Structures are given as C-alpha cells and as structure tokens.
Amino acid sequence: MHPSSSERPVILTGDRTTGPLHLGHYVGSLRNRVALQSTHQQFLLLADAQALTDNAHDPAKVSRNIVEIATDYLAVGIDSDLTTICLQSHLPALADLTLLYMNFVSVARLERNPTIKDEIQSRGFGRDIPAGFLCYPVAQAADITAFKATIVPVGDDQVPLIEQTNEIVRRINRQTGKGVLKEARALISTVGRLPGVDGKAKMSKSQGNTIPLSATADQIRDAVRRMFTDPQHVRAADPGRIEGNVVFTYLDAFDADRDAVADLKARYVRGGLGDSAVKKRLEDVLQDVIAPIRARRTALAREPDHVLAAVRRGTERAQSVTAATLRELRAALGLLSLH
Amino acid sequence: MHPSSSERPVILTGDRTTGPLHLGHYVGSLRNRVALQSTHQQFLLLADAQALTDNAHDPAKVSRNIVEIATDYLAVGIDSDLTTICLQSHLPALADLTLLYMNFVSVARLERNPTIKDEIQSRGFGRDIPAGFLCYPVAQAADITAFKATIVPVGDDQVPLIEQTNEIVRRINRQTGKGVLKEARALISTVGRLPGVDGKAKMSKSQGNTIPLSATADQIRDAVRRMFTDPQHVRAADPGRIEGNVVFTYLDAFDADRDAVADLKARYVRGGLGDSAVKKRLEDVLQDVIAPIRARRTALAREPDHVLAAVRRGTERAQSVTAATLRELRAALGLLSLH
Incomplete structure (x- = not known):
C-alpha cells in the first residue's frame, strides 16, 4: 500500500x-x-x-x-x-x-x-x-x-x-x-x-445467460446473436421497443458514445432499424471491452x-x-x- | 508432553x-x-x-x-x-x-x-x-x-x-x-x-452455597456448620435421615474411611448421634482435603x-x-x- x-x-x-x-x-x-x-x-x-x-x-x-x-x-x-x-x-x-x-x-x-x-x-x-x-x-x-x-x-x-x-x-x-x-x-x-442475455433479471452461469470475462470472440458473437430484443420487432421496418431490450441495455452500459446510442434508439423506436444492425454495434463494443481483459487473462493464466x-x-x-x-x-x- | x-x-x-x-x-x-x-x-x-x-x-x-x-x-x-x-x-x-x-x-x-x-x-x-x-x-x-x-x-x-x-x-x-x-x-x-451446602441440587457461587478451593479454615468451619442435615432431627437422641442430608453426602464424597462413615450412618439412623458430632468429623475431613490445596494456591497466587x-x-x-x-x-x- x-x-x-x-x-x-x-x-x-x-x-x-x-x-x-x-x-x-x-x-x-x-x-x-x-x-x-x-x-x-x-x-x-x-x-x-x-x-x-x-x-x-x-x-x-x-x-x-x-x-x-x-x-x-x-x-x-x-x-x-x-x-x-x-x-x-x-x-x-x-x-x-x-x-x-x-x-x-x-x-x-x-x-x-x-x-x-x-x-x-x-x-x-x-x-x-x-x-x-x-x-x-x-x-x-x-x-x-x-x-x-x-x-x-x-x-x-x-x-x-x-x-x-x-x-x-x-x-x-x-x-x-x-x-x-x-x-x-x-x-x-x-x-x-x-440482465442476462436471455432477458432474465438474474445473470447466472448455471442459466447460461452470462458473458464471462474470459469469453472468446466467438462466444461474444454468439451471445449477442442470441440476445433477447423485442419479440414484436419482426421486420426491420417495424417500430421496436427499447424497454426490456437487452441489446440496448448493454449498449447503455458499455457504449461510450452516448449520442450514437441515443440516435440508434430513436431510429429503432421509429422503425427502419433491424436487430442485426444494433447487435453488430453491440458486438463490436463488447469485443473492444473484453479483448484486452481476455488478453491479460490469458497471460495471467499462464502464470x-x-x-x-x-x-x-x-x-x-x-x-x-x-x-x-x-x-x-x-x-x-x-x-x-x-x- | x-x-x-x-x-x-x-x-x-x-x-x-x-x-x-x-x-x-x-x-x-x-x-x-x-x-x-x-x-x-x-x-x-x-x-x-x-x-x-x-x-x-x-x-x-x-x-x-x-x-x-x-x-x-x-x-x-x-x-x-x-x-x-x-x-x-x-x-x-x-x-x-x-x-x-x-x-x-x-x-x-x-x-x-x-x-x-x-x-x-x-x-x-x-x-x-x-x-x-x-x-x-x-x-x-x-x-x-x-x-x-x-x-x-x-x-x-x-x-x-x-x-x-x-x-x-x-x-x-x-x-x-x-x-x-x-x-x-x-x-x-x-x-x-x-449438592450445595444448603441442600440445593445446584452449587453456585451466586447462591453462596459452595465451598471454594481457596476456602480458609474459618470458611470451611462456617460452611459445615450451616450445612443442611435432617430438619426433623432436632435432638441427638432422635433417629435421623441420611437421604438428602448434605453432611453425609459430603462424607461419602470425601471421607476415605468408608467403614467409619458406615458406622456413623448406622448410629445416626438409629438415634443417639447428634449433628454436631457428624459435622465435626466432616469438618476435619474437609480441612484435610483443602489445606494442601489452599497452601499451594496461596503460593501460586504469589506468582x-x-x-x-x-x-x-x-x-x-x-x-x-x-x-x-x-x-x-x-x-x-x-x-x-x-x-
């Protein structure tokens, strides 16, 4: 100390x-x-x-x-x-x-x-x-x-x-x-x-709805793909909901560019923005968050x-x-x- | 060890x-x-x-x-x-x-x-x-x-x-x-x-019915004098009871001469043996038990x-x-x- x-x-x-x-x-x-x-x-x-x-x-x-x-x-x-x-x-x-x-x-x-x-x-x-x-x-x-x-x-x-x-x-x-x-x-x-990637309030390893800090790039991609969004938002053209939409909750938590997130939200609510585009952004953000942690983790795990x-x-x-x-x-x- | x-x-x-x-x-x-x-x-x-x-x-x-x-x-x-x-x-x-x-x-x-x-x-x-x-x-x-x-x-x-x-x-x-x-x-x-000197089943310092290992000769004499015997045994000539009689319970516990105790008990039950004579014997026995303990205790308390x-x-x-x-x-x- x-x-x-x-x-x-x-x-x-x-x-x-x-x-x-x-x-x-x-x-x-x-x-x-x-x-x-x-x-x-x-x-x-x-x-x-x-x-x-x-x-x-x-x-x-x-x-x-x-x-x-x-x-x-x-x-x-x-x-x-x-x-x-x-x-x-x-x-x-x-x-x-x-x-x-x-x-x-x-x-x-x-x-x-x-x-x-x-x-x-x-x-x-x-x-x-x-x-x-x-x-x-x-x-x-x-x-x-x-x-x-x-x-x-x-x-x-x-x-x-x-x-x-x-x-x-x-x-x-x-x-x-x-x-x-x-x-x-x-x-x-x-x-x-x-929340868990499945939208449940509680994250737990046993439920398989977490993204561990050691997640590989593939695991992150897969978790984001499976992420709970708005079940009513079937076509990109439809208006979507933000509340309870795990992808936006995660963007709020991890995306440093608040303006970009606000803009995405507005477009999603209005209609015309597909889940896959929002998920792509989240995946990039999470890959950026986890990559350095994973790299250090891998190095530490060797020692x-x-x-x-x-x-x-x-x-x-x-x-x-x-x-x-x-x-x-x-x-x-x-x-x-x-x- | x-x-x-x-x-x-x-x-x-x-x-x-x-x-x-x-x-x-x-x-x-x-x-x-x-x-x-x-x-x-x-x-x-x-x-x-x-x-x-x-x-x-x-x-x-x-x-x-x-x-x-x-x-x-x-x-x-x-x-x-x-x-x-x-x-x-x-x-x-x-x-x-x-x-x-x-x-x-x-x-x-x-x-x-x-x-x-x-x-x-x-x-x-x-x-x-x-x-x-x-x-x-x-x-x-x-x-x-x-x-x-x-x-x-x-x-x-x-x-x-x-x-x-x-x-x-x-x-x-x-x-x-x-x-x-x-x-x-x-x-x-x-x-x-x-039992306690008062005949109660439980000995406890707070009840004042114990004889501590550090008791002085006077404290021992006093405790034996106050000891519960047979409340019906008023005159030495009367027959007395052994059960619940604390003096005999203590004699059983401390007097090494079992025959002498058995003899005392027989005379007490028959009548003709006063409490004071039995108490005198118990006092002598307890003085002998405690004296060496007290002496070592006093020496130890100095160190x-x-x-x-x-x-x-x-x-x-x-x-x-x-x-x-x-x-x-x-x-x-x-x-x-x-x-």
Whole structure:
C-alpha cells in the first residue's frame, strides 16, 4: 500500500468464490473498483469462507474459483499494489471476530433480516438452513469492521446487512465506551443490474445467460446473436421497443458514445432499424471491452503462481490489519491477552 | 508432553471461566483429571470464548477467572508437563473449525438439542438467545475434534453435545471419504453431583452455597456448620435421615474411611448421634482435603506469572495440535491453502 494512502477512506468489497466473474460484475462493481483504488484504501475479499455457507457440499468449486476470480481482478486492471486482494479463510481474526459478535446478536434478530429471509427462500433451504448461512451477516460484520471499512459497495438488496453491521458496532462501542469499531455506509451502485442475455433479471452461469470475462470472440458473437430484443420487432421496418431490450441495455452500459446510442434508439423506436444492425454495434463494443481483459487473462493464466503470489501478499497485509483490530477490540472489552 | 505419551488416548475437558472452582468441581472432575493425566494425553481447555456466549455483557469476569481457574488446576495437582492447559480464545483454529462446521449443521438441529433447550430455559433467554449461545455445541464439536479427543468427560446432561459432535464428524468424514475427524465418547462421571451446602441440587457461587478451593479454615468451619442435615432431627437422641442430608453426602464424597462413615450412618439412623458430632468429623475431613490445596494456591497466587507461563506453554502446544487438524481437514475437503 502506498504510504500516503493511509489517510484515505477504507473500502471493503469482494466476491464469493463460486464462479468466474462476468460482464454483470464488470458493470456492477469491477469498473468501479478500478476507479476507486487510486483514491481509497481498498480491500478486496475473496470470500471463500462465506461461499461455503451454502456450498459446503462442493468445496472444490469454492477453491477452484479463488484463482479464477483473482485472475479476473488482475485482468480488469485491479493493481495489487493499490488494492489489497486477500483470502477470507486465511484471516483467522475474521473467524474470531465472528464468534465474538455472535454473542451480541440474537437468533431472532438474524431470522428477521430481510436479505437472509429472501435468500433462504431463493435457495430453498426451508427448515434446513445451515447455521453458518443464518449467521453469515455476522461474519460479514466481522469482515467490514476488521478492516475498519467505512464504505461498503453493495446492491440495494444488501442494505440490511450494513444495518446489521452497524447495530453490532454501536452495541459493542457502547459497552466498551471506546470507538474501536467504525460504522460503515452502503455505497449503492447507481448502475442498474445488468440482465442476462436471455432477458432474465438474474445473470447466472448455471442459466447460461452470462458473458464471462474470459469469453472468446466467438462466444461474444454468439451471445449477442442470441440476445433477447423485442419479440414484436419482426421486420426491420417495424417500430421496436427499447424497454426490456437487452441489446440496448448493454449498449447503455458499455457504449461510450452516448449520442450514437441515443440516435440508434430513436431510429429503432421509429422503425427502419433491424436487430442485426444494433447487435453488430453491440458486438463490436463488447469485443473492444473484453479483448484486452481476455488478453491479460490469458497471460495471467499462464502464470497462476504470479496470481497466487499477489493473493498471498495481500492476505499477509490483511492478516496484520485484521489481527490488529481483534487485539484492539479484545483489549477494549477487557479480555485477557497472553501476549 | 512426554514423548511416550503420544500413543495414549486423548481426553479433552475443561471449564468455562466464569468463577473459581469449588469442592463440587473437585469431586466431579478435578480429582479424576489428576488421576487421568498419567495414563492419557489430557488437554484442559480454559473455555473463555464459550463463557462469553452467555456473559458477553461481563467480559471482565470471564478474563479474571482464567488465572483463577488455572491456579485451581495447578493447586489440585494438575501437572502442566503432563496435562496441556490451554486458553480457548487463543486457539484460532477452533474459531475457524467452528465456522466451517456451522455449514454442516442446520439451525433446526441446534434448536432441537435438549441440552440447549434446557439451558435456554434456565438462563431465561426467551427469544433473545444470542446466536453464539445457540451455536456453542458446534464450537464444542470444534474443540473436541481439533484435539482429536476420543474421550470427553461430561455430566449425563451433556451427552447430547457429544452426539452432536459425532454427527458432524460422520457427516464430514463421509463427504471427504477420509477419517480425519475422530468420533468421541462421553466419559460419564460415576460420582453423583455434589449438592450445595444448603441442600440445593445446584452449587453456585451466586447462591453462596459452595465451598471454594481457596476456602480458609474459618470458611470451611462456617460452611459445615450451616450445612443442611435432617430438619426433623432436632435432638441427638432422635433417629435421623441420611437421604438428602448434605453432611453425609459430603462424607461419602470425601471421607476415605468408608467403614467409619458406615458406622456413623448406622448410629445416626438409629438415634443417639447428634449433628454436631457428624459435622465435626466432616469438618476435619474437609480441612484435610483443602489445606494442601489452599497452601499451594496461596503460593501460586504469589506468582501469577508462573501460572500464566504454564497457560502460555500449554496454549502454544495446543495451537500446533489444533492448527494441524485444521490444515488436515481443509486439505481433505479440497480447500485451497496459500501456504
């Protein structure tokens, strides 16, 4: 970390290591992280421990994707000298803080968390929620506070998780009378969530509706061809709809030439512009976005040790930051230290 | 630890650090631990992290009693070269294992645990059970398995906790196809629980019905004088009852001369033996039991650094044992290691 950077606000963000990143992540978070790393102290957590809370049956998937995602980070331009890339399972202070915080949060409070409620439903856990899954908001509070992060970029569905964190922070700071822990605020992305190429709101690798950052030129062409547009827009001469038209949503997200996109939209709505012409433009744009990322990814994939070394360096830095917070908090609580 | 001891069966036991130990602990566990340390690999866990699951509001109490209890251990004859005395909060592998195991146990399963159900009721938590308290059986599974203990001395009310541990062991061993984790069996004390001096079943410092291991000669005399006997036994000449008579229960637990006790009982039942004579005998016995413990305790209390050094040495040994189990389990699960 640059010595001068210690005054900068601290951001914690990261990804569950359950699959390689795709264009949705690029638009929703990665681009922003690349921008923020020069103005903030940014910690990027490879959340393998959290990924296990609903993937304990498939730890190999969780492991495999650690290197995949770290490679994605470096490929999109995350600079491991500016951003600390670290591996959650290798930061023992996080587990200690989680267990400590669990004593300050009731089971009833966790069960009321709207994010958890939704996720329990969407994962079909029913009564068989793993205890680790119910408690993951506490683990997340540990992550955020261990780094003393004050800014946490999240989707709007994740705001309750930040509220849970701040409740723990206030409760513990009140008890100790010391402000060891910092409250955090949600940095909510202004960019809407990118839909899947099939028009579904949720992108997911298992649905086959994503474009991964490692996509080949052919895969990009194919994905754009299959992209959902306006099912009523059969002939080029017909007027078409922009809303729900994935091709235009992607153009809005990736095409830097706003005027050209506005012009295309007007022509599409009026009639006389075929899907294939719009798709051609989007394909060119996406090829331009992904080509350099893919090139760096290919180079990095040849040197997995280089990627792991960056993670190892970041994890060591993060170990020292998080262990210091744990020590400071234990002292504030009046807990005995043998050291 | 003696080099030759590595073949011996592994025992894990310990105490929540919520108050100094008393005669109830001496009879129920300490005497046994002193005996077991020469035939077993014995780990004694100062369970400060578990104590916090229902004492998060008073961490100072939990901290203070770490040295108190460690002093009790050494005073009763625990040899820190034979027994590994270690501090739970300073074993980060235990926290990591707990979070890992929490992914293999459902919330519903934890809520069904009879020990937890009883304890929730007796602590009056109602709906405000701390998440850490609900999950402490998982933490206990982490403790037991981290040391690869196969024997866990418990009261009969704690057998469900061993069952919970073995469920986790079987589930994870089945998934990995490797027997990294060991099942444990409960070693149930054959000695009944010692009642409080007031005759209540439960001894508790807050009730003032215990005799601490640090009791002075006066405190012992006073406690025996106040001891609950047979309320119907008013005059020495009257026949008296043995059942529920705390003085005889204590004689059974502490008086090595079984014949003399049997004789006293017969005379008491027949009538003609006053409470004061029986109490005098018990007082002498207890003075003999506690005097050497108190003397060692006083000497140790002058050297708290000596006590802490023993805990520190044991904790270092335990760190290496528990970290090795965590490493081995993570490898068996196929989890990535950066090392």
